[in-house]
Amino acid sequence: MTSKQPYDVLIIGGGAAGLSAAVTLARARRRVLVVDAGSPRNLPAAHAHNYLGAEGISPLELVKRGRTEALGYGAEFRDGSVQSVTGNIGEFTAHLADGTSISGRRLLVTTGLTDELPDIPGVAERWGRDVLHCPFCHGWEVREDRVGIIGSTFGVHQALMWRQWTDRVVLFVQDFEPTDEDYEKLAAREISVVTGTVSELVVTDDTLVGVKLTSGTTVEIDAVVVKPNFAANASLLLGLGLEVTDVMMGEYSMGSALAADPTGATSVAGVFAAGNVVGITENLIGSAAAGSKVGGAVNGSLIEEDVRLAVDARAAV
Numbered sequence: 001m002t003s004k005q006p007y008d009v010l011i012i013g014g015g016a017a018g019l020s021a022a023v024t025l026a027r028a029r030r031r032v033l034v035v036d037a038g039s040p041r042n043l044p045a046a047h048a049h050n051y052l053g054a055e056g057i058s059p060l061e062l063v064k065r066g067r068t069e070a071l072g073y074g075a076e077f078r079d080g081s082v083q084s085v086t087g088n089i090g091e092f093t094a095h096l097a098d099g100t101s102i103s104g105r106r107l108l109v110t111t112g113l114t115d116e117l118p119d120i121p122g123v124a125e126r127w128g129r130d131v132l133h134c135p136f137c138h139g140w141e142v143r144e145d146r147v148g149i150i151g152s153t154f155g156v157h158q159a160l161m162w163r164q165w166t167d168r169v170v171l172f173v174q175d176f177e178p179t180d181e182d183y184e185k186l187a188a189r190e191i192s193v194v195t196g197t198v199s200e201l202v203v204t205d206d207t208l209v210g211v212k213l214t215s216g217t218t219v220e221i222d223a224v225v226v227k228p229n230f231a232a233n234a235s236l237l238l239g240l241g242l243e244v245t246d247v248m249m250g251e252y253s254m255g256s257a258l259a260a261d262p263t264g265a266t267s268v269a270g271v272f273a274a275g276n277v278v279g280i281t282e283n284l285i286g287s288a289a290a291g292s293k294v295g296g297a298v299n300g301s302l303i304e305e306d307v308r309l310a311v312d313a314r315a316a317v
């Protein structure tokens with residue numbers, strides 16, 4: 001069954017970027033539908049940080065407030081998972097897992113990303129609690145704690161960064177060998193280096209207490225830092241011919257992102273994107289800001305189409 005309601009914009013994803021865009025577009029008197037699968041990336045986290053005016057808020061409470069604000073301006077919501085999208089500018093159709101489909105003149109993708117974690121027992125289970133990746137998001141909460149960096153080619157960079165929050169940083173190098181220059185920097189900042197391979201995290205009474213090596217040695221640790229691979233949630237759009245690109249930070253590979261210009265416009269006319277699906281290193285407030293900005297660009301695109309259609313209609317009289 002296909003909904004015949006003439007939505008101006010279909011927003012896929014109801015996190016910070018999608019909700020911010022929904023508010024912007026609904027305030028512009030656009031007919032907006034947000035389709036959300038209900039599985040936000042930050043679900044494991046108890047609190048959100050660096051969000052001006054809402055410091056320490058629960059991520060779920062932030063979503064609740066955002067939905068309430070968007071509903072207040074007339075935006076609509078649909079719980080569900082979009083499996084694919086077809087069509088082109090003026091009429092895109094989102095096909096949902098329940099067999100229904102919904103059409104809209106523009107498509108705004110705010111599906112976020114997936115954190116692909118190292119395959120180490122305990123890491124996925126503790127993710128967002130005491131297994132971390134961003135010091136700006138979590139560094140204050142573990143200040144002065146024993147923080148272990150589970151190494152990769154990015155590990156030295158992470159260790160030197162987290163040293164800003166605590167002087168008890170341990171780098172587990174894994175199979176990566178730091179350079180002599182790296183060792184000099186680590187020593188200068190009094191960062192301990194542990195060789196050998198991590199076998200698992202040690203948890204006692206639901207509290208992380210250490211990192212165990214394959215040698216059997218356990219190093220006492222209060223929090224662990226890993227480097228996920230950030231993979232854009234864009235597979236549902238591949239049928240439209242959208243481009244997914246590799247993202248580098250200097251010499252380091254960070255993951256993949258949907259390609260879009262600064263206004264959020266993608267390579268497919270009428271399809272826009274905002275938030276972590278395009279900016280994989282963006283924080284929560286940055287994603288919300290991007291949603292607002294891109295929402296304005298989507299409205300501008302619709303204004304151009306409305307004017308063209310009005311001119312064509314007048315000429316036909």
